[in-house]
Amino acid sequence: MTERRHDREFVRTFFTSPTAVEGEEDSAKMIRSASQLRGMQAPDVWVPDNEDATAPSMRDEGVENIIEVVSENGADFPGEIHPRMVWHRDSPATRYQGFQHMLEIASSDTGAIEHIDGFVIPEVGDIDDWKKADEFFTIVENECGLEEGSLAMSVIIESGESELAMGKLRDEMGKDTNNLERLFLFVDGEVDYTKDMRAMTPTGELPAWPELRHNTSRGASANGCIAVDGPYDDIRDVEGYHERMTENQAKGMLGIWSLTPGQVVEANTSPLPPKTGSWLLDVDGEQVELDSEDGVEVYDGDRMSLEATDGGYELRVGSDTRTLDEDELHEELLGLTSYVPSMDDIVDSMEEFEAAKEAGRGAIAMERSATLRIGDTEFDISTDRMWDEATYQAAMTPISLFQDVYENRPDQHDELEERYSTGVVERAMEVGL
Amino acid sequence: MTERRHDREFVRTFFTSPTAVEGEEDSAKMIRSASQLRGMQAPDVWVPDNEDATAPSMRDEGVENIIEVVSENGADFPGEIHPRMVWHRDSPATRYQGFQHMLEIASSDTGAIEHIDGFVIPEVGDIDDWKKADEFFTIVENECGLEEGSLAMSVIIESGESELAMGKLRDEMGKDTNNLERLFLFVDGEVDYTKDMRAMTPTGELPAWPELRHNTSRGASANGCIAVDGPYDDIRDVEGYHERMTENQAKGMLGIWSLTPGQVVEANTSPLPPKTGSWLLDVDGEQVELDSEDGVEVYDGDRMSLEATDGGYELRVGSDTRTLDEDELHEELLGLTSYVPSMDDIVDSMEEFEAAKEAGRGAIAMERSATLRIGDTEFDISTDRMWDEATYQAAMTPISLFQDVYENRPDQHDELEERYSTGVVERAMEVGL
Amino acid sequence: MTERRHDREFVRTFFTSPTAVEGEEDSAKMIRSASQLRGMQAPDVWVPDNEDATAPSMRDEGVENIIEVVSENGADFPGEIHPRMVWHRDSPATRYQGFQHMLEIASSDTGAIEHIDGFVIPEVGDIDDWKKADEFFTIVENECGLEEGSLAMSVIIESGESELAMGKLRDEMGKDTNNLERLFLFVDGEVDYTKDMRAMTPTGELPAWPELRHNTSRGASANGCIAVDGPYDDIRDVEGYHERMTENQAKGMLGIWSLTPGQVVEANTSPLPPKTGSWLLDVDGEQVELDSEDGVEVYDGDRMSLEATDGGYELRVGSDTRTLDEDELHEELLGLTSYVPSMDDIVDSMEEFEAAKEAGRGAIAMERSATLRIGDTEFDISTDRMWDEATYQAAMTPISLFQDVYENRPDQHDELEERYSTGVVERAMEVGL
Known part of the structure; x- marks a missing residue:
């Protein structure tokens, strides 16, 4: 069966830092400071980046810096550490350099390798290219007395070839001649992918590549790996970053x-x-979050209005006004509203379903009701949603992610308990087990 | 060549019913009533569902119910019957149980198997997992004196692995060691797929998974099978169900x-x-269906208006007003309008093209004209569309579907003739042959 | 490594002409006139079309016409010449006819084959079907004294089977038993693809098939080939044609x-x-190109307005008005604006980056600033964009395309220099080398 073979089942964050910066007194400055991140500022996977973020002339020094900083601070770093090496499907020289760097890091007598969980290999090509990298990992492990397969390998998907390779992995993994089970993260690299695909946009902004992200997520799912999206360049655009993440989450990335x-x-x-x-509330095609005021959910924009009339209601959306009776209005508003459950809500529903299952029931109705206020008019809505085993399992994903985070990131416990309350955290850690 | 190997070339409907309901006097109640559906209420493929719709503790009884109800009512059921068995790519116990249930149904001396066209296998994994299921079908056929390959196998695509498997089928089908030609339906199962992909949305609603649906439709097309979309949970939302089907149809599903x-x-x-x-009419980006009044196509909303002026026209869309001469307006309105042809229209066009081809012409212009009324102003538009062999072939799809339905579903003849008139039905059955 | 194996690294245009038209005095009329196209009217790849554009009864004559016209005018034609032959994955008779036609053209003593760069094979199926066509090319080459692999093979992707085949090519190319390195263009054929997928839309218009176009572009990228989209039927709709091309370019097609x-x-x-x-300028979700007036970028529509107030600004978008201070307004407008660089701008940026790299810097900030006028209010915006090696490489795509065009299409030099000025053309030809 397809199993997850690594400590982390979920990875939220993949944070890169240049390994050696020219012109600084301490060229390791960036990774030295990154190694001290803690709590919500510390990533699940930290990537001292000896490839694109570091100038080619600085990469040998970058390897030394990785060894020094990781051997000093690696033990205390709360996330996993996966340095990115150089690699290119079209360049044997680059591949050999990547191998040498890995060997140097792994064989250093500082013990840095004890704190390193794996390496990230960029610019991989087709499946035979993945095997070349895997073979170098095996040789490094063998030379350095590490268990075969113990170093995780993550790849950057930044070519059509590697996108296709994810569809072939299941035919190769498990063969005697490789240790591809070491694969951990599939990370999209949209900048180089755009170059490889020779795509272009009028303004030079990156295409959205929805199919690539789907295929990466699917490849991860089919092989027990974890899908990670590439960098979001516009650092100031927090809203855009969140929209991208919401889109990705709907893809399983x-x-x-x-x-x-x-x-x-x-x-x-x-x-x-x-x-x-x-x-x-869906207002003329746009999702608007309602303000909650004393238990009433309030819309006070001007694109929708609701008036009670004799024996019914007038609902206006944009310039369309309709006359509806109470039942029709209820049906209409049910269609226009949706609820984003809190952690507490999700845990509640799961506990309720678990109790029902315990009592021999396979499906139960979960009620959700609210009082809406649109303009000056209030109206109550209420709906049932059927929960069965499949609903329960699907709802489990954010909870499993939370549990994985909570187990692996003690440095985030305070922030998580502050966010949710200790009681909710405790219940969330119990549900689904 | 890729051929269709089953009685039905098209399947519109895949209707599941629980095989055994706990706490009812007659646990077979649901499949008993489903087996009596006729006409438009009866599906093309009926699926007594011994998997998710039935509680695990009731599934042995579900098998008995299938045998009983299908042996009694199966002969008269107007659609095909494909019970869903239990199966899981990650569980040998579940797979063996699925095999035992199939064997029990097929070997029953009630003759139920004579009315069963195949079985549905959920939760399949990669291509080797499909072969395991196929092998069980072959053993069942052999044990029960059925022709090898005579039982159709349909699969639920609800994992990344099985999505990828559809791309590999052509390499496997036709080998001596399997009977994968028995494959019939590829059915997307979005709830479990969402779980397998670990996707999540804020409100818990299912992602739309356009790429999955494309890949399923493509896999069906490349292997002579039929693509079917998964359940649409919001039963009251008839409009949403139709929108989903229209979207699917544009994908070949x-x-x-x-x-x-x-x-x-x-x-x-x-x-x-x-x-x-x-x-x-495309009104500011939205497709609006015009009212036909005495041969005039009427738009009476307020987002578009048309006024005749001295020597020309003023066309307002939203807040943009443009002055156009007659030719410009004609061109503009041609761009904004489109026509949804009736069955009668399609048959007319195909007959016209067939006659032209008979007369040695490879391409002809089909004219389409209308009088539009926007506000108080009427305006005539007229356009030619070139039809060649490819246009003709593409227009054939809905006609082929209709012919497949008419041939295989005598119980729907009355409703089809009432819908279209006997004359149109007769002509539709002749065209393209 | 994946390399491009043909003279052209980019193909913008794939222009088909019927090889033999019935009822004309000169049945070769269409290809005769097409063979005389020059400059921007002449395509990169010209396709005398002996398949769908030519009636089946005229195809033998079409072959004679190809021989005659190409031997006469081929030497002077400025683009490449790739006639389309008949072929069908499901018909051995059609495949054999395609072979015979190729052999007839290649063995003609007129020397036509000297001006023919390859052939286009439509309706291909899975990878074994591609090999059948490739084998016929090899036999033709051998029979006619041409170098093995010298004739390019382009395929029309118009079935699910062939869409899948693009994912398997890398496993087959390079084998002793084929010459699949001859592959050149992957061309989507959406009309027949729609038929093969059995897709349908209410109005009969073609589905957009975004996944197909992605997969074709990816297949081309992974195999050193070039992706080309299918015909855009509505010849009068120039704007729609451009929108389609912009969409395709973002996919690498x-x-x-x-x-x-x-x-x-x-x-x-x-x-x-x-x-x-x-x-x-993004105005309420729509991208509006600003008018440049004396160095000021002007928006004078009514959906957005900007007013200076005491100590700040009021920015109205649609019916939403917000009060912003100067910094907030600057941030907001940066988010809403984007710049479409000219050829000159791109060359400037690349030269600047090349100089910086020469000086040992791996990343530099490129400034872009403008004065906007919204209503009567002017406001200056300015932003930096970081350029590193990856940005530079991605920006190279349109320049590489331009260089490929300029080198291979001397007949377009005048028009290109008129478009850009001689100075810009010269600098564009130097950059990135």
């Missing part, structure tokens, strides 16, 4: 690259359920 | 799961051409 | 089919950077 500790905080938080639930 | 006889009616009807044609 | 010399001009021009840069 729960992790994303972060370029700054600020992005790490956003990306560590985004896949976690919200602290409080909220109602959304 | 012409069938969909139905959860109620009401949904069966909608899904049996949706891929059939409409009884009457209609004009669409 | 830089070529498109052209049905008329007018479409050839549009498609030859579309992937080239514009002559002058322009600013875009």
Whole structure:
């Protein structure tokens, strides 16, 4: 069966730091400071980046810096450490250099390798190219007395070839001649992918590549790996970063690259359920979050209005006004509203379903009701949603992610308990087990 | 060549019913009533569901119920019957149970198997997992004196692994060691797929998974099978169900799961051409169906207006007003309008093209004209569309579907003739032969 | 490594002409006139079309016409010449006919084959079907004294089978038993693809097939080939044709089919950077190109307005008005604006980056600033964009395309120099080398 073979089942954040910066007194400055990140600012996977973020002339020094900083600070770093090496499907020289760097890091007598969970290999090509990298990992492990397969290998998907390779992995993994079970993260690299595909846009902004992200997520799912989206360049655009993550989560791609500790905080938080639930109203095609005031969900924009009339209601959306009776209005508003459950809500529903299952029931109705206020008019809505085993299992994803985070990131316990309350955290850790 | 190997070339509807309901006097109640559906309420493929719709503790009884109800009512059921068995790519126990249930049904001396066209296998994994299921079918056929390959196998695509498997089938089908030619339906199962992909959305609603649906439709097309979309949970949302089907049809996925006889009616009807044609007007980005009044196509909303002026026209769309001469207006309105042809229109065009081909012409212009009324102003538009062999072939799809339905579903003849008139039905059955 | 194996690295235009038209005095009329196209009206790849554009009864005559016209005019034709032959994955008779036609053209003592760069094979199926066609090319080459592999093979992707085949090519190319390295263009054929997928839309218009176009572009990228989109039927709809090309370019599909010399001009021009840069403003979700007036970028529509107030600004978008201070407004407008660089701008940026790299810097900030006028209010915006090696490489795509065009199409030099000025052309030809 397809199993997850690594300590982390979920990775929210993939944070890169240049390994050697020219012109600084301490060329290791960036990774030295990154190694001291803690809590929500610390990523699930930290990537001292000896490839694109570091100038080619500085990469040998970058390897020394990795060894020094990781051997000093690696033991205390709360996330996993996966340095990125150089590699290119079209260049044997680059591949050999990547191998030498890995060997140097792994064989250093500083013990740095004890704190390193794996390496990231960029610019991989087709499946035979993945095998070349895997073979170098095996040789490094053998030379350095590490268990075969113990170093995780993550790849950057930044070519059509590697996108296709994800569809062939299941035919190769498990063969005697490789250790491809070491594969951990599939990370999209949209900048180089765009170059490889020779795509272009009028303004030079990156295409959205929805199919690539689907295929990466599917490849991860089919091979027990974890899908991570590439960097979001516009660091100031926090809203855009969140929209991208929400889009990715609907594709099963729960992790994303972060370029700054600020992005790490956003990306560590985004896949976690919200602290409080909220109602959304579809106003003329746009989802508007309603303000909750004393238990009433309020829309006070001017694109929708609701008036009670003799024996019914007038509902105006944009310039369309309709006369509806109470039942019709209820039906209409049910269609226009949706609820974003909080962590507490999700745990409640799961506990309720577990109790029902315990009592021999396979499906139960979960009620959700609210009082809406549109303009000056209030109206109550209420709906049932059927929960069965499949609903329960699907709802489990954010909870499993939370549990994985809570187990592996003690440095985030305070922030998580502050976010949700200790009681909710405790219940969330019990549900589904 | 890729051929279709089953009686039905099209399947509009895949209707599941629980095989055994706990706490009812007659646990077979649901399949007993489903087995009596006729006409538009009866699906093309009926699926007594011994997997998710039935509680695990009731599944042995579900098998007995299938045998009883199908042996009694199967001969008269107007659609095909494909019970869903239990199966899981990750569980040998579940797979063995699925095999035992198939064997029990097929070997029953009630003759139930004579009315069963195949079985549905959920939760399949990669291509080797499909082969395991196929092998069990072969053993069942052999044990029960059935012709090898005579039982159709349909699969639920609800994992990344099985999505990828569809791309590998052509390499495996036709080998001596399997009977994969028995494959019939590829059915998307979005709830479990969402779980397998670990996707999540704020409100818990299912992602749309456009790439999955494309890949399923493509896999079906490349292997002579039929693509079917998964369940649409919001049973009351008839409009949403139709929008989903229209979207699916543009992907070549012409069938969909139905959860109620009401949904069966909608899904049996949706891929059939409409009884009457209609004009669409693009009003500021939204497609509006025009009202036909005495041969004039009328738009009386307020987002578009048209006024005749000295020597020209003023066309207002939203807040943009443009002055156009007659030719410019004609060109503009041609761009904004489109026509949804009726069954009668399609048959007319095909007959006209067939006559032209008979006369040695490879391409002809089909004219389409209308009088539009926007506000108080009327304006005539007229356009030619070139038809060649490829246009003709593409227009054939809804007609082929209709012919397949008419041939295989005598119980729907009355409703089809009432919808289209006997004359149109007769001509539709002759065209393209 | 994946390399490009043909003279052209980019193909903008794929122009088909019927090889033999019935009822004309000169049945070769269409290809005779097409063979005389020059400059922007002449395509990168010209396709005398002996398949769908020519009636089946005229195809033997079409072969004679190809021989005659190409031997006469082929030497002077400025683009490449790739006639389309008949072929079908499901018909051995059609495949054999395609072989015979190729052999007839290649063995003609007129020398026509000297001006023919390859052949286009439509309706291919899975990878074994591609090999059948490739084998016929090899036999033709051998019979006619041509170097093995010298004739390029382009395929039309118009079935699910062939879409899947593109994912398998890397496993087959390079084997002793084939010459699949001859593959050149992957051309989508959406009309027949729609038929093969059995897709349908209410109005009969073609589905957009975004996944197919992605997969074709990816397949081309992974195999050193070139992706080309299928025909755009509505010849009068120039704007729609450009929108389609812009969409395709974001997918890495830089070529498109052209049905008329007018479409050839549009498609030859579309992937080239514009002559002058322009600013875009996002107005309530729609991208509006600003008018440049004396160095000020002007928006004078009514959906957005900007007023200076005491100590700040009021920015109205649609019916939403917000009060912002100067910094907030600057941030907001940066988010809403984007710049479409001209050829000159791109060359400037690349030269600047090259100089910086020469000086040992790996990343530099490129400044872009403008004065906006919204209503009567002017406001200056300015932003930096970081350029590193990856940005530089991605920006190279349109320049590489331009260089490929300029080198291979001397007949377009005048028009290119008129478009950009001689100075810009010269600098564009030097950059990135």
